[in-house]
Amino acid sequence: MRAGVFDSGVGGLTVVKSILEEKLFDEIIYYGDTARVPYGPKDKNTIISYSLEALEFFKNFDIDMLIIACNSVSAYAIDELQKNTTIPVIGVIESGVLALKSSTDDKNSDILVIGTSATINSNLYDAHLRQLGYENIVSIPTPLFVPMVEEGIFDGALIEEAMKLYFKDVKKTDRVILGCTHFPLIENEISRFLNGTKTIHSGDAIVQLLKTRYDLKPVADTKISFFASSNPDNLKNVAKKWLNL
Amino acid sequence: MRAGVFDSGVGGLTVVKSILEEKLFDEIIYYGDTARVPYGPKDKNTIISYSLEALEFFKNFDIDMLIIACNSVSAYAIDELQKNTTIPVIGVIESGVLALKSSTDDKNSDILVIGTSATINSNLYDAHLRQLGYENIVSIPTPLFVPMVEEGIFDGALIEEAMKLYFKDVKKTDRVILGCTHFPLIENEISRFLNGTKTIHSGDAIVQLLKTRYDLKPVADTKISFFASSNPDNLKNVAKKWLNL
Numbered sequence: 001m002r003a004g005v006f007d008s009g010v011g012g013l014t015v016v017k018s019i020l021e022e023k024l025f026d027e028i029i030y031y032g033d034t035a036r037v038p039y040g041p042k043d044k045n046t047i048i049s050y051s052l053e054a055l056e057f058f059k060n061f062d063i064d065m066l067i068i069a070c071n072s073v074s075a076y077a078i079d080e081l082q083k084n085t086t087i088p089v090i091g092v093i094e095s096g097v098l099a100l101k102s103s104t105d106d107k108n109s110d111i112l113v114i115g116t117s118a119t120i121n122s123n124l125y126d127a128h129l130r131q132l133g134y135e136n137i138v139s140i141p142t143p144l145f146v147p148m149v150e151e152g153i154f155d156g157a158l159i160e161e162a163m164k165l166y167f168k169d170v171k172k173t174d175r176v177i178l179g180c181t182h183f184p185l186i187e188n189e190i191s192r193f194l195n196g197t198k199t200i201h202s203g204d205a206i207v208q209l210l211k212t213r214y215d216l217k218p219v220a221d222t223k224i225s226f227f228a229s230s231n232p233d234n235l236k237n238v239a240k241k242w243l244n245l
Numbered sequence: 246m247r248a249g250v251f252d253s254g255v256g257g258l259t260v261v262k263s264i265l266e267e268k269l270f271d272e273i274i275y276y277g278d279t280a281r282v283p284y285g286p287k288d289k290n291t292i293i294s295y296s297l298e299a300l301e302f303f304k305n306f307d308i309d310m311l312i313i314a315c316n317s318v319s320a321y322a323i324d325e326l327q328k329n330t331t332i333p334v335i336g337v338i339e340s341g342v343l344a345l346k347s348s349t350d351d352k353n354s355d356i357l358v359i360g361t362s363a364t365i366n367s368n369l370y371d372a373h374l375r376q377l378g379y380e381n382i383v384s385i386p387t388p389l390f391v392p393m394v395e396e397g398i399f400d401g402a403l404i405e406e407a408m409k410l411y412f413k414d415v416k417k418t419d420r421v422i423l424g425c426t427h428f429p430l431i432e433n434e435i436s437r438f439l440n441g442t443k444t445i446h447s448g449d450a451i452v453q454l455l456k457t458r459y460d461l462k463p464v465a466d467t468k469i470s471f472f473a474s475s476n477p478d479n480l481k482n483v484a485k486k487w488l489n490l
Contacts (some may be wrong), residue, residue: 035287041476042280144403147392157406158389165403231286 001216002027004063006054009037010150010238011181012069015092016224017243018184018203019067023218024210028225029061030239035230039072040118051077055084057227063087065214067206069181071119090209092202096177097128099205103175103198107133110172112194115179117141125179138173142166142180149182152241155189163193173197185242246461247272249308251299254282255395255483256426257314260337261469262488263429263448264312268463269455273470274306275484280475284317285363296322300329302472308332310459312451314426316364335454337447341422342373344450348420348443352378355417357439360424362386370424383418387411387425394427397486400434408438418442430487 003025005016009032016030031054033039039047051073058066066081066089068074073081074091082089100111111134113125120141129137144162153159176191177200178184184201191199210216228235239245248270250261254277261275276299278284284292296318303311311326311334313319318326319336327334345356356379358370365386374382389407398404421436422445423429429446436444455461469490473480484490 035291043475046280144389144392144396147389151389153410158403158410161402161406165398230288 001025001064001219002029002061004028004058004061004066005030005069006033006051006058006066006073007031007068007070007181008033008039008050008072010034010235010242011146013239013242014181014184014201015067015069015203015206016239018201018207019210020222020224020243022207022211023220023222024207024216025222026219027223029058029063029227030224030235031057031227032229032235034228034235038116038118039070040116042072044076047072048077048080051081052084055081065090068092069202069206071115071179071181075119075122075124088214090206092181092206093124093128093179095205095209096179096200096202097125097132099200099208100129100134100175100177101132102208103200106174108136109134109174110136111138112170112173112176112197113137113139113179114142114145114166114176114183114190115139116143116146119179125177138170140166140170142183145186146180146182149185154185159186159189160193163190167193170194175200178202246270246309246464247274247306249273249303249306249311250275250314251278251296251303251311251318252276252313252315252426253278253284253295253317255279255480255487256391258484258487259426259429259446260312260314260448260451261484263446263452264455265467265469265488267452267456268465268467269452269461270467271464272468274303274308274472275469275480276302276472277474277480279473279480283361283363284315285361287317289321292317293322293325296326297329300326310335313337314447314451316360316424316426320364320367320369333459335451337426337451338369338373338424340450340454341424341445341447342370342377344453345374345379345420345422345445346377347453348445351419353381354379354419355381356383357415357418357421357442358382358384358424359387359390359411359421359428359435360384361388361391364424370422383415385411385415390431391425391427394430399430404431404434405438408435412438415439420445423447
């Protein structure tokens with residue numbers, strides 16, 4: 001099986017990391033649209049149009065499945081992508097919500113959703129969770145975590161001060177959904193700050209969906225290739241660091 | 246006199262603020278290419294192409310002068326812009342370097358240049374300063390200041406921790422060039438942290454150039470209009486806050 005993984009930038013590499021650890025595919029093709037990152041502030045039609053261009057790119061590789069490791073694309077372009085291909089297209093929002101559900105059935109759980117301003121303002125995690133009956137949902141935009149992680153800052157005073165700022169009104173929380181693919185890199189810090197709250201992580205959520213819905217089993221080894229619409233060397237450097245390649 | 250002010254996003258508003266305070270124009274047209282911000286990570290040809298599109302936009306307004314309130318455009322597209330128009334095109338790098346020169350003639354001054362990674366990696370402030378004979382120049386990328394300022398964080402623990410990180414090896418400095426149009430909003434913090442070091446600020450530098458080279462005198466009042474390639478309401482909201490409109 002060959003999977004395409006699409007993100008607007010480098011964040012989706014955390015999803016690749018989870019998939020690689022489970023060896024669910026013979027081959028992974030990662031494509032980051034680094035020339036046009038970030039997608040968050042762009043409008044829905046632009047995000048759809050860029051996503052369809054990415055789909056065209058993946059047609060070069062005869063992939064069996066397309067994994068959307070980007071919250072903005074997952075929010076706005078999954079349906080349009082699925083209309084334009086016969087292979088399954090799965091995204092981080094759907095998988096994150098399902099992972100939350102399998103993590104706790106208690107509809108009164110206090111659920112915290114964090115992400116970029118664009119993801120939080122789209123309100124999609126909240127809407128999907130409420131459809132499933134969850135009622136106590138607090139969503140907080142935590143945008144500064146993104147440039148910090150991209151600068152290689154995974155802990156220390158800056159992360160701590162940002163958490164103090166963002167989480168100052170959080171009293172009790174049972175689960176925190178990391179609604180941004182950059183955040184798994186500071187997952188332990190976030191969990192510790194929130195008194196050990198269990199985190200829901202896009203990479204693990206995608207793995208869970210792949211194993212349950214598509215019944216994927218581990219293979220011997222996964223080959224991986226990286227492509228970027230701009231500055232591919234930077235993508236490869238980040239991949240080396242984040243994936244320990 | 247009518248001026249166009251061009252930036253890739255909202256940062257150039259700090260330059261507008263300085264010009265407004267001095268009332269040097271009857272009218273200012275601000276255009277932020279917010280659909281395609283940031284320019285920093287984009288290549289030179291892309292920046293030139295986007296800048297020429299902005300020049301076309303300004304042709305609707307019959308401006309007398311084009312002010313480039315963006316370090317990436319100032320670094321890579323000033324010459325190409327000037328080739329395509331008869332009005333003067335002035336940028337923040339040239340004006341910043343001239344303002345430094347008028348601030349200190351001592352070629353042994355310790356000069357610190359800070360900016361985004363793209364601006365610092367372009368090495369242009371350093372090159373221009375060395376051409377003028379300055380020798381003790383240290384350049385440090387301080388990219389996290391940009392998203393902090395865009396989130397409205399102008400002081401406090403986050404700015405303090407970022408300064409501790411970025412300035413940890415700075416021993417003595419006589420002048421600090423704020424090589425990013427976002428930084429005037431945290432100018433006092435930076436100066437205080439660096440033991441009261443004098444700052445060179447793109448807005449003040451542009452004003453100085455306008456007064457000396459073009460002999461502009463104050464007018465009764467300045468009319469200002471804002472345009473953005475995406476989300477103009479956000480630009481107007483930031484303008485209200487930063488310019489106290």
